[in-house]
Amino acid sequence: MTETAAPASISVEQFRAQARAWLEANLERRTDALKRTRGLVHRTVEDIAEQRALQALVHRGGYAGITWPVEYGGRGLTRAHELAYLDEAKDFITPDLGIAGVVTLAVIAQTALRHASEDFKQRHLGPILAGEELWAEFLSDPSAGSDLAGVTTTAVREGDHWVLNGSKVWSSGAYYADFGLCLARTDWDVPKHKGLTWFAVGTALPGVTVEPLTEITGDAEFCREEFHDVVIADSERIGGVGEGWAVAQSVLQYEREASSGGLTSVLTLTGPGPLAPDLVEMARRTGRTGDPHTRQLIATSHTGDFAVRALGARLARLMLAGHPAGPAIISYSKLAVGLMEPERAKKAMHVGGAAALAWEPGDRDALTFSLGYLNSRVTAIAGGTNEIQRNALGERVLGLPREPSFDRGKTFRQVQDAGQNWAGDS
Amino acid sequence: MADDASRAAGRWIEPDRRPITDPVLGFFDESGWSLTEVRALAEAGAVLDRPRWSELGASGHFLPAGGEQSLARSAVVAEEFGRALGQGPFVESVVVQLALSQLGSESHRTKVGPDIVAGRQLATWAASSIPGYWGSGSDVQAESSPAGFVLNGSLPMVLDAGAVDWILMSARDGAGVSQFLIPTGQPGLRLDRLDSLDITRAFYTVTLTNVEVPVTSLVGARAVGTDGVARQVRTALVLATAMTTGSMGHIFDVALQYAKDRTAFGRPIGSFQAIKHLLVDASLKLETSRAMCDAAAQAVDEETPDADEIVSMAKAYVADAGVDVAHAVWQSLGGISYMWENDFHLFLRRITTDAALFGTAQWHNERICELHSLAAQPTGEQS
Incomplete structure (x- = not known):
């Protein structure tokens, strides 16, 4: 798989030295300073093709999947080796496959490694590392977002394949992905958490349509999919039939870890x-640097930015020290960002005043500033809303009792009926 | 005491902190330091219990001898002190000890300092006397005299000044700002007890009227300046912030347990999302406050160039978060929080006072801008 055959015993420092030499010889140095505020992220076909080629180059060099098992195209090295590479690579232009790239490596591949069949892993993990397979998450239905286990997209078994019908939404980067990891209902007549199963759905399969959705920013980063009698081989199933909720917990966990920047990377x-x-x-721009109120807004925003990182470092340390709630504490990071970013954005609009509301055409800085405002609730809503994080933290970390639930002891079909004919809890 | 039996129970403490916390908790348990005692002292006027404070000093767990101990370690102790709602000039004593060991004369270092560490002598620090800090506006004037110096001025809110032997303060003369250690019995020094929101502590106005002090009372060189006391300021801010997080931690735990135990409408109130989410948001602020304390202590210990900034960030963050957490707890406790016999109000009073001591959030926010040299632009200048 790789040009550089790495002995299993290569030291971190040897590996670092090799990586440095390889990076110098193969990649370009980074020159642009990273901007904090998110801009438009829609990617062109040509851009993604270039980035896939770059990923293939890194893979051939032996620097993709550094910690992955050798049998699936990885290097089988430690996290310390990976961190050494990332440290060396930070000044170089590395593959940027956008949100789908992050999802593929940090969520899909990890979920597959943990739950998929051997045959599935052999088929998909190598191409993933080589940039040949990009994935999206086909998670929420239009009718089921926070209530993820309430999805109604349905797969029906027919012999050695399944027939999928339904719709998914909020799938980031799906318009340039090759596959979606799809949560589907495979049994309506068991409790809602028990009738779920995961499938790999090729975006080019007959009956699949993927349509980018235009967002409030004017960007088109997430998508809606329609499935019309899509035929999926049973070998593309991940995890057992009806065991989808357990797999979903992994997906959500990897998603939270990815959005909090990864555990070890935030320790320092x-x-x-x-x-x-x-x-x-x-x-x-607005001549307000001396205004006491503006200075307060600037300082508290700055402190908030640092506090989120300080919290991340503390949570990472607590996890490594064996915090009794384990990885569930990572939700604190997600909630911290989900609360801080909207507050920060509101402060930014106060600082900007009229200059953040109207500007000369072509003033990209002002545009970026306003996009930052529109994007500020992404973390508060996407990947588990603030409210979902609060429930998880309240119940799994603080040990508070659950709300009464009205979907226990009913089949999913009954749950759907009860919801549509809601008359209180009587 | 019933409230002490569970001091460490039900708490998960990071394994690498236990060598610091276990002896401190053990000391509180064995010597019977308790909220019951804090309350009894508060109701009796909160005058510092000298024998108790001496015992704490003699225990060796609290005051670092010779200023050798890392601030991270002292901060862990401070957190436990705040959690226990400890009474007495803890932060101030550490600062005095640090000043004497770092800047003091031979006599300061070999006699007064060790006496303070051992609890034989008591000292406090008039933090508000440092010109330019905290926005206090206080300014004690020093004049050279044949015998040394003559001091005049007034200092607001000096903790335990009426119960200690020494006060460390700054004063300004033509040459600059100097620091003095003055015995509280010095003629011309008046100590007026204040009534205060925080009834667990005793604050005094210190008035100096032609107080004559010898040259040997100088701690550090004459005109040591505010830079000369920077280490004291950082230490005080980190410890005060850690103390607040300890107090926050205790009342948060009380509210959390109450939310599990108290039932209403046929279910534990903590099962209602209105209460659950209120407490989760409070716990997020508590965890973030702890993270800011850790970061600040580490920055000071490592003497990073941004230590002053991180320390101010921590103080500003925890000042606001502390009051927010106290109010979330207040709301979730409901009516019982208004009972005098419930300890909650003692913590509310403490945390609200902590928020402003050693500088409000607003003062530190402004300091952060100044540390970054964010200057006002001349009128009309817009780029």
């Missing part, structure tokens, strides 16, 4: 850095 807390650069720049 770096300093606060420059004072909230986007806000200071805007305050300079």
Whole structure:
């Protein structure tokens, strides 16, 4: 699989030295400074093709899947080796496969490694590392978002294949993905958490349509899919039939870890850095750097940015130290960002005043600033809303009792009927 | 005491902190330091219990001798002190000890300092006397005299000044700002007890009227300046912040347990999302406060160039978070929080006072901007 045959015993420092030499010889140095505020992220076909080629190059060099098992195309090395590579690679232009790239490596591949059949892993993991397979999550239905186990997209078994019908939404990057990891209902006549199963759905299969949705920013990053009698081989199933909820827990866990920046990478807390650069720049534009209220907004935003990272470092340390609630505490990071970003964005609009509301055509900085405002509730809603995180933290970390649930002891069909004919809890 | 039997029970403490927390908790348990005692002292006027404080000093767990101990370690102790709602000039004593060991004369280092560490002598620190800090506006003037210096001025809210032997304070003369250690019995020094929101602590206004002090009372060089006391300021901020997080931690745990035990409408109130989410948000602020304390202590210990900034960030964050957490607890306890006999109000009073001591969040926010040299632009200048 790889050009560089790595002896299993290669030391981190040897590996680092090899990586440095390889990076110098093969990749370009990064020159642009990373901007904090999210801009438009819609990707072109040509751009993604270039990035896939770059991923293939990195894979051939032996620097994709550093910690993955050798039998699936990885290097079988430790996290320390991977961190050494990432540290060396940070000044180089590495493959950017966008949100689907992140999802593929951090969520899909990890879920497959844990739950998929040997045959499935052999078929998909190598191409994933080589940039040949990009994946999206086909998770929420239009009618089931936070209530994920309430999906109604249905797969019916017919011999050695399944027939899929339904619809998915909010699937980031699906418009350039090759597969979607799809949560489907395979039994309506058992309790709702018991009738779920996961499938790999090729986006090019007959009966699949993927349509980017135009967002409030004007961007088109997430998609809606329609499935019309899509035929899927049983070998593309991940996990047991009816065992989809357990797999879903892994998917959500990997998703949370990915969105919190990964455990080990946040352990070392770096300093606060420059004072909230986007806000200071805007305050300079509007001549408000001396305004006491503006200064308070700038300082509290800056402190909030640092506090989120300090919290991440603490949570990572607590997990490694054996916190009794385990990985569930990572939800604190998600909730912290989900609460902080909207507050920060509101402060930013105060700092900007009129300059953040109207600008000369072509003023990209002002546009980026306003997009930051529109994007500020992404984390509060996507990947498990603030409310879902609060339930998880309240119940799994603080040990608070669950709300009464009205879907226990009923089949999913009965749950759907009860919801549509709701008359209180009587 | 019933409230002490469970001091460490039900708490998960990071394994690497246990060598620090276990002896401190053991000391509180064995010597009977308890909320019952804090309450009894508060109701009796909160005058510092000298024998109790001496016992704490003599235990060796609290005051670092010679300022050798890492601030991270002292911060863990401070958190436990705040959790126990400890009474007495803990932060101030550490700062005095640090000042004497770092800057003090031979006599300061070999006599007064060790006496303070051992609890034989008591000292407090008039933090508000450092010009330019905390926004206190206080300014004690020093004048050279044949015998040394003559001090005049007034200092607000000096903790336990009426019960200690020494006060460390800053004063300004033509040459700059100097630091003095003054015995509380010095003629011309007046100590007026204040009534206060926090009834677990005793604050005093210290008034100096032609107080004559010898040159040997200088701690550090004459005109040591505010930079010379920077380490004291950082230490005080980290410890005060850690103390607040300890107090927050205790009342949060009380509210959490109450939410599990108290039933209404046929179910534990903690099963209602309205209460559950309120407590989760409070616990997020508590965890973030702890993270900020850790970061601040580490930055000071490692003397990073941004230590002053991180310390101010931690103080500003915890000042607001502390009050927010106290109010979330207040709301979730409901009516019982208004009973004098419920300890909640003692913590509410403490945490709200902590928020402003050593500088409010707003003061530290402004300091953060100044540390980044964020200057006002001349009128009309817009780029």
